[in-house]
Amino acid sequence: MNQEQEIVWKSLENDCKKCTKCDLAKTRINVVFGQGNYYSKILFIGEGPGKNEDLQGKPFVGRSGELLDKLLAEINLYREKNFYITNIIKCRPPQNRNPLSSEQGLCINWLHDQIKTIKPKIIISLGRIAAMCIMNPKIKIKQDHGKFINKNNIWFMATFHPSALLRNTAKKSDIKGDFLVLKSKIKEFGIKI
Numbered sequence: 001m002n003q004e005q006e007i008v009w010k011s012l013e014n015d016c017k018k019c020t021k022c023d024l025a026k027t028r029i030n031v032v033f034g035q036g037n038y039y040s041k042i043l044f045i046g047e048g049p050g051k052n053e054d055l056q057g058k059p060f061v062g063r064s065g066e067l068l069d070k071l072l073a074e075i076n077l078y079r080e081k082n083f084y085i086t087n088i089i090k091c092r093p094p095q096n097r098n099p100l101s102s103e104q105g106l107c108i109n110w111l112h113d114q115i116k117t118i119k120p121k122i123i124i125s126l127g128r129i130a131a132m133c134i135m136n137p138k139i140k141i142k143q144d145h146g147k148f149i150n151k152n153n154i155w156f157m158a159t160f161h162p163s164a165l166l167r168n169t170a171k172k173s174d175i176k177g178d179f180l181v182l183k184s185k186i187k188e189f190g191i192k193i
Contacts, residue, residue: 005117009038012113016090021106024091030057034086034114036079041191043120044085045111046161047129048099054092059085064162068126071162071175075183082193086114088133104133115154121189123154124182127161146178148185155185 017031032049035058052062060068069079077083089099089107099107111134115123125131128141135149135156148157159178160171186193 009117012110012117016110019090019107019110022091022103024089024093024103027094028091029054031090032057032059032087032092033090033110034084035059036084037082038084038114038118040083040118041121041189042077042083042186042193043115043118043123044083044126045123045130045134046085046087046126047133048087048089049092050096051092059087060162064166067165068162071172071179074176075179076193084114084118084120086111088130098129108133120154121191122182122185123156125156125158127164128158130161131158145174146181148181155189157182157185 013033016033019025019031030053032053046059049059050062050064052065053059059065072078072083079085088111089103090110091107093099093103123134125134128139131139131141131144135151135158139158141158141160145159146157148155150156157178160175162175165171165175
């Protein structure tokens with residue numbers, strides 16, 4: 001990112017933090033724009049912030065975020081160093097419910113603008129809802145996780161949301177396998193990590 005892109009990024013973040021397009025703006029504590037290295041070519045996308053994320057204004061900071069960071073560290077990925085992480089929606093749905101289609105529709109342009117600015121080579125969707133929104137509405141996460149698809153010269157892969165691993169530890173080997181596939185793709189593209 002050059003200086004001009006940096007200005008665009010900061011402006012985008014500031015505008016997003018002022019957003020009141022949907023009712024989630026009335027109940028949020030913080031807009032959770034994203035975190036990490038926005039110069040990276042690797043982007044992780046979840047569905048939306050939870051309670052801890054809303055309180056801190058950062059994505060994936062609760063137990064599931066700690067687990068995700070630990071699993072990614074096993075393949076030498078660190079959010080402040082070599083990837084960026086965000087969500088489809090930027091405000092917490094009440095009681096951590098799934099984001100409504102209308103909320104996703106009103107918020108998705110923030111994500112599209114983030115993608116246009118970062119220009120990632122690889123996007124990993126974390127969980128079914130993110131995968132359905134950004135990859136394919138008919139995706140079956142249990143069958144399709146760990147498989148890359150190319151859309152508009154960006155390689156997309158879906159994997160399980162880390163909160164699913166907290167509920168079902170058997171999925172841990174699946175996500176570890178998916179991250180090994182990711183590591184191979186990073187190497188294939190010559191992305192420095």
